[in-house]
Amino acid sequence: MNTLIKNGKIISHDNELTTVDLWIKEGKIHAIGEAFEETTFDKVIDAKGNLVTPGLVDVHVHFREPGFTYKETIATGSLAAARGGFTTVCAMPNLNPVPDTVEKFNQVQEIIDKDAVVKVLQYAPITEELRSDRLVDYAGLKAAGAFAFTNDGVGVQTAGTMYLAMKEAAKNKMAIVAHTEDESLLFGGVMHAGTRSEELGLPGIISATESSQIARDLLLAEETGVHYHVCHVSSKESVRIIREAKKAGVHVTCEVCPHHLVLHDQDIPEDHGYWKMNPPLRGSEDQQALIEGLLDGTIDCIATDHAPHSHEEKNQSFLQSPFGIVGSEYAFQMVYTHFVKTGIFTLEQVIDWLTVKPAEIFGLEAGRLTIGAAADLAIFDLETEYTVDDEQFLSKSVNTPFVGWKLFGDTTATLVDGKIAWEKGGI
The missing domain is CATH 3.20.20.140 (Metal-dependent hydrolases)
Structure with missing residues (x-):
């Protein structure tokens, strides 16, 4: 299966954000570039300018x-x-x-x-x-x-x-x-x-x-x-x-x-x-x-x-x-x-x-956003403030004093081996 993540931003070694597309093939990062032809992909995920990181x-x-x-x-x-x-x-x-x-x-x-x-x-x-x-x-x-x-x-x-x-x-x-x-x-x-x-x-x-x-x-x-x-x-x-x-x-x-x-x-x-x-x-x-x-x-x-x-x-x-x-x-x-x-x-x-x-x-095979690595990825919205809401927790437990805190960087999607493990608003 070929998946495209388009309009994502990745962090470079000079702490700058660069807009890229990521081509995922058979669960791995196949290519990182720009303007891949969407019609060649089975699934397209629009990152909407949000940050894409290694999982x-x-x-x-x-x-x-x-x-x-x-x-x-x-x-x-x-x-x-x-x-x-x-x-x-x-x-x-x-x-x-x-x-x-x-x-x-x-x-x-x-x-x-x-x-x-x-x-x-x-x-x-x-x-x-x-x-x-x-x-x-x-x-x-x-x-x-x-x-x-x-x-x-x-x-x-x-x-x-x-x-x-x-x-x-x-x-x-x-x-x-x-x-x-x-x-x-x-x-x-x-x-x-x-x-x-x-x-x-x-x-x-x-x-x-x-x-x-x-x-x-x-x-x-x-x-x-x-x-x-x-x-x-x-x-x-x-x-x-x-x-x-x-x-x-x-x-x-x-x-x-x-x-x-x-x-x-x-x-x-x-x-x-x-x-x-x-x-x-x-x-x-x-x-x-x-x-x-x-x-x-x-x-x-x-x-x-x-x-x-x-x-x-x-x-x-x-x-x-x-x-x-x-x-x-x-x-x-x-x-x-x-x-x-x-x-x-x-x-x-x-x-x-x-x-x-x-x-x-x-010594784990994780934590890298490189060609050939497993397509374990996370997408974060750095711009929109949200509130920590225990009623929205997916954990069975809510034991934290941070409920009600205002934060930035909410997750919008998480992929494991190229497949969506969680997505804001449902898979």
Whole structure:
């Protein structure tokens, strides 16, 4: 099948927008040019002067299936990702059952193959049942198609366990992706420890809960030579030690979430679960360190940590609510509105952090708008303001404090292998 996307704009390396047409043939980008003869195509999509990018890549989502399908499913989560312009996403293994054997991993993969509308790469856990010290079958799970290994949702508490896991991952040329959280330093905390937590009368989470475990792991990564990737970096101390480790030659990469870039703890207006996330919204100095870390290359990419929960779970105090915020459907738009339109980031940088960089650091065949690449594409309207509306969410869950925010860059269409996965107004 031949498809034409006409009147699209792509970003060049000098941060300029160029109008082009894209010829898609048999699911791949066949040609990029101008004024192709429309009558030779089976389908024509008019981009109407909107931005066309490689499909966005998100290395951190939670789709909750199996085990928690009242929060999200692979079908609804992948559709929400497509709504946000994502065509490749990597799903965390904090499921029930945990996919810690080849058999259980294959069961999740079967649901992905059947229901996903975007490319979903499934993580395997570092240890059995996430919280144990028993390592999984790394070679077997790699052969089954595991994207990488992570216990996201909980930190690996024992240094010896992490060391052995890193050795096994390195032997299999796979990445360890770490949720870093020393539980002995939590002290019942539910939000960042600072003046705002004191004002709200809520127990705080100190930054060292995250950064101290990163420091431990960086030394272990240096010892083992593993590719060590840090999830959702949130504190200035974490940025500092990752920066130093990179200078020392440690194979470390990391991600930051849009909500940590846009918000800090003083923005929390009340004790309500929609503001509760892990790691928490930190201080303004931490927020600035994250922005600087992206700009100087310490932080490699942006990921959503899309973590759906039901309204009943989140519509209560920080003390009772689970951690988590949804993010797939507005991540690009949030960063574009608050950082590109304000001149802090360039459009080219943002696209790079959401496409090229995550693909590069994990060796994925994604994130490129080049001839011969898969026609995984997103189209964004940069000019029209829209409102984040939870009644329009495609995710099963709406746990976010961003409802009602005005943003630019709404997705108009997302294509996977040249076929429309989601289109504004219906397919």
